[in-house]
Amino acid sequence: MELYLDPMHPGLRYGYTTGTCAALAAKAAAQALLSGKIPDSVSVRTPKGITVCVPVEKGTLQNGAAVCAVRKDSGDDPDITNGVLVYAEVKQAPGEEVRVDGGIGVGRVTKKGLACPVGEAAINPGPREQIRHAVLAAAEELESVGGFEVVISIPEGERLAKRTFNPRLGIEGGLSVLGTSGIVEPMSDAALLESIRLEIKVLHAAGNERLLITPGNYGETFAKQQLGLSDAPMAQCSNFIGDTLDILHREGIKGILLVGHIGKLIKVAGGMMNTHSKYGDCRMEILCAYAALFGVPQGSLRRMMESVTTEAALDVLKETDKLEPVMDAVTQKIAQEVKRRAPELPAELVLFSQTHGTVGKTAGADRMIALFRELREER
Structure with missing residues (x-):
C-alpha cells in the first residue's frame, strides 16, 4: 500500500490486517470457483473505508474447490x-450462508x-464479517446464489504464533485472524495493548480475581x-x-x-507510567536522589x-550499607504512584535485582x- 500516516512526510506507511488478507483471499477464491479462472488481482473495501487491491498468489482449482492466497503487508508496523x-x-455449500472456519496455522x-467461543477458530x-461480505460480493458480481464454505489457512502460523501472546491466551495451533478497521496503522501500540487486555480478560474469565x-x-x-509462583495467574504488561x-x-x-526488575520499575517512582526508553531514562537520577536523602557520600553518588x-x-x-533503606523508600514511592494511577486497585510490589535478589x-x-501459593495447593 502506498498510503502514509503523513502524506507530506512519507516514512510511516499503512498496511492491512490478517483479517483483510483473509477477506481478499476468500473473495479471489470465490471468483475463481464461480468463473473457473484464477484472478490476477483482487480488491476489498475495508471497514475503515480504504480499498485494498493486491495480486493473487498460489491459485488452484480442483475437486470443486478454489484456493487463493494473498501476501500480508503490514506497512511500517513491526508485525511478525x-x-x-x-x-x-x-x-459451494447448501443454503445461503457463508460459513467460515480456520485451517492450518489458524489457532483454536x-x-x-x-471474542470467539471455545472450540472455534480464532477468527475474530x-x-x-469481512470474509462473508467479500465472498457474497464475489457471488453478486458473478450473478451466483447459494451458500459457501470458507477455510482460512496461514501455513507459517503455528511457528509464528509461538512469538505472540496466543499461547497465554489459550489459542492453540496458530495465529489469530484479527483486525477491526482492516488497516494496520504504522508503529501503533494499540495491538500490544489489546493483547494485554485480552490476556487479563481471559485470566479473569477463568476465575482469577x-x-x-x-x-x-x-x-x-x-x-x-525465586518466589515459587510458577502456577500463579500471570500477565506481562511490557512497558505499559x-x-x-x-x-x-x-x-x-x-x-x-x-x-519487576529495579531497572524498569524505578522509573515509576519518577511518575513514568510508560517505561520505554523513548519516553525518558531517569533511573540513575531517581536512585541517586533517594541515596542522597539517606546520606550516601558524594563520591559514591x-x-x-x-x-x-x-x-x-x-x-x-x-558498599555504603544504605541499600536496604534506600530501596525501601523507592519501593514505597513506586507503590504511591501505582495507587495514584489506580486508587481502587489493591496492589503489592516486589522489586528485584539479578545480583541482589529481592531489593x-x-x-x-x-x-x-x-x-497465590494457597490457590495452587487448592488446585
Missing part, C-alpha cells in the same frame, strides 16, 4: 506476520473470555524461580504500566502483585550516576504471595 501468505479455500480457542467477529503482573520475561522468571493498571481496574480485578546499569549502581549503594517489597507482598 508481515510477508506471510494467507490462504482461503472456498467451496481453548479458554473463555475471547470483524474479520469473519488476583493476578501477578510483570513487565517481561525477567520478572516472570524471578516470580517462578499505567495502561495495564487502567485495564486491570476496568476488568474488575480485585488485586495484583507487581513483580557520582559513581552511581556514572553506572551504565542499575545493577552496577546497586553494587555501589551496597524491595510492600508490606502486603508476602501475604499476596501466600495467597
Whole structure:
C-alpha cells in the first residue's frame, strides 16, 4: 500500500490486517470457483473505508474447490506476520450462508473470555464479517446464489504464533485472524495493548480475581524461580504500566502483585507510567536522589550516576550499607504512584535485582504471595 500516516512526510506507511488478507483471499477464491479462472488481482473495501487491491498468489482449482492466497503487508508496523501468505479455500455449500472456519496455522480457542467461543477458530467477529461480505460480493458480481464454505489457512502460523501472546491466551495451533478497521496503522501500540487486555480478560474469565503482573520475561522468571509462583495467574504488561493498571481496574480485578526488575520499575517512582526508553531514562537520577536523602557520600553518588546499569549502581549503594533503606523508600514511592494511577486497585510490589535478589517489597507482598501459593495447593 502506498498510503502514509503523513502524506507530506512519507516514512510511516499503512498496511492491512490478517483479517483483510483473509477477506481478499476468500473473495479471489470465490471468483475463481464461480468463473473457473484464477484472478490476477483482487480488491476489498475495508471497514475503515480504504480499498485494498493486491495480486493473487498460489491459485488452484480442483475437486470443486478454489484456493487463493494473498501476501500480508503490514506497512511500517513491526508485525511478525508481515510477508506471510494467507490462504482461503472456498467451496459451494447448501443454503445461503457463508460459513467460515480456520485451517492450518489458524489457532483454536481453548479458554473463555475471547471474542470467539471455545472450540472455534480464532477468527475474530470483524474479520469473519469481512470474509462473508467479500465472498457474497464475489457471488453478486458473478450473478451466483447459494451458500459457501470458507477455510482460512496461514501455513507459517503455528511457528509464528509461538512469538505472540496466543499461547497465554489459550489459542492453540496458530495465529489469530484479527483486525477491526482492516488497516494496520504504522508503529501503533494499540495491538500490544489489546493483547494485554485480552490476556487479563481471559485470566479473569477463568476465575482469577488476583493476578501477578510483570513487565517481561525477567520478572516472570524471578516470580517462578525465586518466589515459587510458577502456577500463579500471570500477565506481562511490557512497558505499559499505567495502561495495564487502567485495564486491570476496568476488568474488575480485585488485586495484583507487581513483580519487576529495579531497572524498569524505578522509573515509576519518577511518575513514568510508560517505561520505554523513548519516553525518558531517569533511573540513575531517581536512585541517586533517594541515596542522597539517606546520606550516601558524594563520591559514591557520582559513581552511581556514572553506572551504565542499575545493577552496577546497586553494587555501589551496597558498599555504603544504605541499600536496604534506600530501596525501601523507592519501593514505597513506586507503590504511591501505582495507587495514584489506580486508587481502587489493591496492589503489592516486589522489586528485584539479578545480583541482589529481592531489593524491595510492600508490606502486603508476602501475604499476596501466600495467597497465590494457597490457590495452587487448592488446585
